[in-house]
Amino acid sequence: MTPELPRGWDRSTEDQADPAVIPDTAEIEVPDELRAEIEEYMSRYPDHRSASIPALHAAQRVHGWCSPLAIRQVAAVMRVTPAYLSSVASFYDQLNEDPVGRNKVYVCTSVACHLVKAKAVFEAIAAAGHDLEDTEIREFECLGACDMAPMASVNGRYIGPLDAGDAPEIVAAIREGRTPLPGRGLEDEDYRLPWGGRA
Amino acid sequence: MSALDQLRLIKNLNDPKLRTIAGYEEGGGYRALRKALTEMQPEQVLAELENSGLRGRGGAGFSMGKKASFLPKGAMDKYLCCNADESEPGTFKDRLLMQKNPHLLIEGIAIAAVAAGANRAFIYIRGEYELQAGILEAAVREAYERGYLGRGILDSDHDVELVVHRGAGAYICGEETALLDSLEGKRGNPRLKPPFPANQGLYQGPTLINNVETLCNVPSIIEHGAEWFKSVGTEKSSGTKLVSVSGNVRRPGNYEIPLGMRAGDIVYGLAGGPPEGRSVKCWFPGGSSAPVLLEEDLDLDYDFETMAEAGSMLGSGAIIVVDDSQEIVGLALRLAEFYRHESCGKCTPCREGTNWTVKMLERIDNGEATPADLDTMADVQTNIMGNCLCVLGDSMAMPIGSMIEKFRHEFERHIEEKRLEHGGLPLAAHGGRADVAVGSPAA
Ligand SMILES: Cc1cc2nc3c(=O)[nH]c(=O)nc-3n(C[C@H](O)[C@H](O)[C@H](O)COP(=O)(O)O)c2cc1C
Numbered sequence: 273m274t275p276e277l278p279r280g281w282d283r284s285t286e287d288q289a290d291p292a293v294i295p296d297t298a299e300i301e302v303p304d305e306l307r308a309e310i311e312e313y314m315s316r317y318p319d320h321r322s323a324s325i326p327a328l329h330a331a332q333r334v335h336g337w338c339s340p341l342a343i344r345q346v347a348a349v350m351r352v353t354p355a356y357l358s359s360v361a362s363f364y365d366q367l368n369e370d371p372v373g374r375n376k377v378y379v380c381t382s383v384a385c386h387l388v389k390a391k392a393v394f395e396a397i398a399a400a401g402h403d404l405e406d407t408e409i410r411e412f413e414c415l416g417a418c419d420m421a422p423m424a425s426v427n428g429r430y431i432g433p434l435d436a437g438d439a440p441e442i443v444a445a446i447r448e449g450r451t452p453l454p455g456r457g458l459e460d461e462d463y464r465l466p467w468g469g470r471a
Numbered sequence: 472m473s474a475l476d477q478l479r480l481i482k483n484l485n486d487p488k489l490r491t492i493a494g495y496e497e498g499g500g501y502r503a504l505r506k507a508l509t510e511m512q513p514e515q516v517l518a519e520l521e522n523s524g525l526r527g528r529g530g531a532g533f534s535m536g537k538k539a540s541f542l543p544k545g546a547m548d549k550y551l552c553c554n555a556d557e558s559e560p561g562t563f564k565d566r567l568l569m570q571k572n573p574h575l576l577i578e579g580i581a582i583a584a585v586a587a588g589a590n591r592a593f594i595y596i597r598g599e600y601e602l603q604a605g606i607l608e609a610a611v612r613e614a615y616e617r618g619y620l621g622r623g624i625l626d627s628d629h630d631v632e633l634v635v636h637r638g639a640g641a642y643i644c645g646e647e648t649a650l651l652d653s654l655e656g657k658r659g660n661p662r663l664k665p666p667f668p669a670n671q672g673l674y675q676g677p678t679l680i681n682n683v684e685t686l687c688n689v690p691s692i693i694e695h696g697a698e699w700f701k702s703v704g705t706e707k708s709s710g711t712k713l714v715s716v717s718g719n720v721r722r723p724g725n726y727e728i729p730l731g732m733r734a735g736d737i738v739y740g741l742a743g744g745p746p747e748g749r750s751v752k753c754w755f756p757g758g759s760s761a762p763v764l765l766e767e768d769l770d771l772d773y774d775f776e777t778m779a780e781a782g783s784m785l786g787s788g789a790i791i792v793v794d795d796s797q798e799i800v801g802l803a804l805r806l807a808e809f810y811r812h813e814s815c816g817k818c819t820p821c822r823e824g825t826n827w828t829v830k831m832l833e834r835i836d837n838g839e840a841t842p843a844d845l846d847t848m849a850d851v852q853t854n855i856m857g858n859c860l861c862v863l864g865d866s867m868a869m870p871i872g873s874m875i876e877k878f879r880h881e882f883e884r885h886i887e888e889k890r891l892e893h894g895g896l897p898l899a900a901h902g903g904r905a906d907v908a909v910g911s912p913a914a
């Protein structure tokens with residue numbers, strides 16, 4: 273079994289280059305809307321650096337990932353170094369410094385879901401969706417919906433309980449830009465657990 | 472229990488009226504905040520909270536009123552952070568409260584902020600709870616419009632600004648000091664304590680940090696009084712508790728129970744027990760970080776002190792039930808992988824200990840382990856405990872240690888089976904020496 277290596281371990285370091293300084297908004301173009309959104313986040317906090325996560329989220333929505341350009345744009349607006357933002361982006365599971373895909377399919381395989389065979393659900397979705405474009409399918413830790421176990425979050429919408437047989441429909445819905453499994457999402461009106469309870 | 476009249480947090484929870492501020496007010500909402508501002512002094516509010524015996528619902532179970540009273544008095548910037556990171560595996564109660572009754576939380580925050588003298592409040596909600604964050608943001612806007620939040624709330628001289636802050640996927644940000652760093656826009660690394668947040672927290676200012684459910688209990692305590700609150704529960708665990716029951720049960724879900732209810736009545740009575748023909752092998756009484764208990768422990772009362780006496784903890788109030796069809800080694804591995812992934816990496820015992828525990832459990836499945844490895848693994852857990860900056864390391868060490876202790880035979884059997892499966896010699900054939908036990912007999 274290959275041990276899990278930290279991300280980026282195989283990337284070369286540029287030890288000759290000067291550290292990236294704070295880019296100036298005069299030198300780098302930032303889409304107006306993105307800039308306004310980041311500035312609005314900055315205004316919410318006593319210290320504008322508190323906006324780093326919401327700002328990176330916003331840039332990720334625009335660029336699809338926290339690309340070097342996305343990070344430089346945020347850095348310019350927030351007046352912090354790209355390295356600082358990279359340190360933040362690399363810490364959090366929902367911020368991606370690699371172009372993993374805009375569609376996010378998080379399949380929970382944490383303890384409670386594990387007990388009701390979540391791994392099989394993940395494998396079925398991963399197999400059915402192996403050729404899906406612009407989509408990240410990954411195992412995720414407890415999503416706080418163990419009453420729906422086994423469950424997944426598709427672009428933020430919680431669905432469950434799932435079984436492997438649901439995989440083709442979930443993948444087809446993503447491919448066609450539809451909402452997967454209508455009626456079986458936590459936010460759906462009158463959503464019920466299989467035993468009849470409400471979540 | 473006499474069910475319905477004891478429901479406090481989730482009574483009428485599915486009433487669609489609660490989705491709007493007008494509906495919430497109609498049911499008596501924001502009355503407690505008005506009372507706290509017009510009929511009481513902040514000290515009285517603090518005293519009421521302390522007298523109620525309300526203990527933190529986020530994991531540690533510390534007295535809420537006492538913690539709030541630790542904040543220094545006087546005019547200065549003080550902060551309140553509502554911990555809505557809810558990432559402890561098995562826990563999904565805060566999600567329910569925020570989604571179905573957002574104004575209850577906002578009212579609780581406003582009252583607690585007034586009592587502690589905090590002028591700025593934040594709800595740190597995990598990034599995955601997009602639905603709930605959207606609901607809260609809309610509710611906060613409504614509360615601002617009605618003057619329950621903002622400058623001089625309800626024409627008093629108290630300011631309470633409230634911002635919903637979304638995280639981005641990191642269990643460790645539920646640890647209170649990691650939460651503060653994350654909220655300041657940094658990586659979520661825990662801080663060394665002391666200083667405790669009550670003295671030096673967010674932006675170096677005095678900060679009160681409480682769980683969603685804790686704060687949701689505040690309005691009713693102020694409205695009905697400490698005595699009313701204490702009329703349910705046990706002496707040291709007053710009130711009701713939202714319990715998230717999951718795993719191998721027929722009716723997984725959130726249940727509100729009076730603290731001190733028999734655990735078996737929760738697992739079997741409310742949640743329906745394990746599926747047909749199955750029995751309870753073990754259960755986590757307080758999220759995946761709690762040491763496991765056995766079937767016979769279901770006779771215990773479910774409250775803070777009894778769970779602690781039994782060598783476990785009530786934690787976040789998440790009961791995960793494991794039935795007898797489950798393999799303990801696979802469960803331990805899944806658990807250890809979680810903590811390895813979520814360790815922030817700051818302290819060596821936690822960063823390395825979680826990693827090595829995973830590796831040793833994988834060795835078992837690869838047929839490379841011997842029973843001696845169990846002692847090493849138990850040793851690793853002991854060396855993590857108490858030697859880290861925060862308790863994430865302990866949160867793996869405690870349940871894994873308890874599994875090795877309580878299911879040692881199963882671990883040993885598993886080790887033996889896997890070794891034979893992979894072509895190893897039975898242990899007895901060579902005196903149990905690890906170096907010759909591994910590998911194919913033909914080699
Ligand atoms: C690793 C770790 C994760 C935690 N996660 C949470 C959490 O998700 N939600 C929470 O309320 N408390 C969590 N806590 C507990 C908090 O540190 C803190 O004790 C709690 O928010 C205080 O609120 P309370 O007194 O109202 O319970 C966590 C603690 C640790 C060590």
Ligand code: SF4
Nearest residue numbers: 815817818821859861
């Ligand atoms: S115990 Fe683990 S999670 Fe906590 S600070 Fe240390 S390394 Fe980080």
Ligand code: FES
Nearest residue numbers: 380385414417418
């Ligand atoms: S373990 Fe899967 S949602 Fe909690």
